[in-house]
Amino acid sequence: MRKILDFFKKEMMLSVALVAAAASLFITPPSPELFSEIDWKTLATLFMLLSVLEGFKQENIFAPLLRRTARISGIKRLTCFFVYGVFFSSMFVTNDVSLIIFVPLTITIFKSAGKEKYILPVLAFENIAAIRGSLLTPFGSPQNLFLFSQSGISAGDFLGMMFPLWIFSFFLLYVFVSLLYKNNSREPVMQEDGEKLAAEGKLAQKEGPLWQKKEEGKFWKPKRILYVSLFSVIIFTIVSRTNLWPFVTLAVALALLAFDRKILFKTDYVLLLTFLCFFVFSSSICRNPAVAAFLQGIVSGHEYLASILLSQVISNVPAAIVLWPFTGEGGLRALLYGLDSAGLCSIIGSLASVINLRIYVREYPGKSAAFIKSFTWISLAFFAVVVFPQLALINLGISKNCNF
Numbered sequence: 001m002r003k004i005l006d007f008f009k010k011e012m013m014l015s016v017a018l019v020a021a022a023a024s025l026f027i028t029p030p031s032p033e034l035f036s037e038i039d040w041k042t043l044a045t046l047f048m049l050l051s052v053l054e055g056f057k058q059e060n061i062f063a064p065l066l067r068r069t070a071r072i073s074g075i076k077r078l079t080c081f082f083v084y085g086v087f088f089s090s091m092f093v094t095n096d097v098s099l100i101i102f103v104p105l106t107i108t109i110f111k112s113a114g115k116e117k118y119i120l121p122v123l124a125f126e127n128i129a130a131i132r133g134s135l136l137t138p139f140g141s142p143q144n145l146f147l148f149s150q151s152g153i154s155a156g157d158f159l160g161m162m163f164p165l166w167i168f169s170f171f172l173l174y175v176f177v178s179l180l181y182k183n184n185s186r187e188p189v190m191q192e193d194g195e196k197l198a199a200e201g202k203l204a205q206k207e208g209p210l211w212q213k214k215e216e217g218k219f220w221k222p223k224r225i226l227y228v229s230l231f232s233v234i235i236f237t238i239v240s241r242t243n244l245w246p247f248v249t250l251a252v253a254l255a256l257l258a259f260d261r262k263i264l265f266k267t268d269y270v271l272l273l274t275f276l277c278f279f280v281f282s283s284s285i286c287r288n289p290a291v292a293a294f295l296q297g298i299v300s301g302h303e304y305l306a307s308i309l310l311s312q313v314i315s316n317v318p319a320a321i322v323l324w325p326f327t328g329e330g331g332l333r334a335l336l337y338g339l340d341s342a343g344l345c346s347i348i349g350s351l352a353s354v355i356n357l358r359i360y361v362r363e364y365p366g367k368s369a370a371f372i373k374s375f376t377w378i379s380l381a382f383f384a385v386v387v388f389p390q391l392a393l394i395n396l397g398i399s400k401n402c403n404f
Contacts, residue, residue: 017277024284087133132169300328307338
């Protein structure tokens with residue numbers, strides 16, 4: 001019993017989701033219609049992404065990119081490498097996976113070079129990069145994936161809607177990095193220590209298999225080819241919106257079962273169960289006319305503010321599921337902008353931020369308060385700069401009568 005309680009304390013988001021789902025069933029009793037409204041396509045797609053991206057981590061797909069850190073001179077350049085590594089990779093492998101790839105190595109390199117004073121602000125920049133880089137693509141984050149699937153918007157329209165935020169964030173991140181090193185932009189990294197550390201293989205101790213050099217030969221090993229191929233199929237399934245997704249899901253599962261079944265045991269089923277519980281909650285309250293009408297009146301026309309505020313309570317992924325049914329016509333842009341900005345306001349606002357905190361605390365036990373303080377001030381400063389341009393874009397879309 002104690003292990004069960006400890007598990008639910010650790011997985012607080014799942015606990016909230018289970019309570020919400022159970023409570024909602026008292027509002028609307030369970031029925032076949034209720035469960036038929038659950039977005040099984042999004043759950044299946046998320047399962048495929050989580051499984052295949054776990055394979056990316058295990059096979060160390062990004063090893064060649066990460067080993068380039070040994071050739072970088074100058075602390076500002078090294079910071080830009082990590083920050084923009086997260087920024088660009090999060091567009092394809094989701095924001096949380098990009099942080100899992102880059103954050104442990106960031107801590108290791110900065111510690112080995114005697115630059116620990118920069119670790120907290122650099123991790124805050126990487127967190128922002130994960131949130132703002134991933135917003136460009138429909139598969140960059142779980143909430144984007146869900147809303148892209150539900151809204152029916154084309155991939156081109158989605159990219160066009162999110163590109164202004166993405167490109168502005170790209171340049172703003174460089175401004176923030178430059179401000180951090182405004183008085184010491186040419187400070188060396190003490191590269192000799194970093195190269196010695198890498199040569200001795202000590203990087204592998206920090207995060208297990210992710211940093212181990214599994215082979216010295218050619219990069220394209222069979223399993224790497226398998227995972228890159230499966231990832232390409234998944235992306236095509238998402239973008240094309242094919243009705244064959246059940247068969248694609250089955251094919252991916254069978255491929256993993258046949259060639260790398262251990263990955264199926266490493267998939268993040270906690271996140272999948274959390275999604276399922278919030279789908280049950282959303283479907284249940286939508287089927288109650290009184291509750292649905294009340295929420296429709298509150299959310300419709302106020303999607304931007306509602307998404308930011310609710311995300312500070314239950315995070316942006318569950319907030320997307322709860323708010324979407326009550327989003328008014330033309331409110332997709334406001335909802336997306338709010339959800340993809342909520343993680344800048346607090347740790348709770350984005351699951352990716354919680355993951356970043358976990359990685360840091362494993363290396364620095366008892367230092368969570370220092371992380372939260374640094375993260376909050378830097379992220380809020382970034383949010384203060386982007387909030388008004390986002391509001392202007394939302395109002396511009398309304399004035400042009402855009403249907404999203």
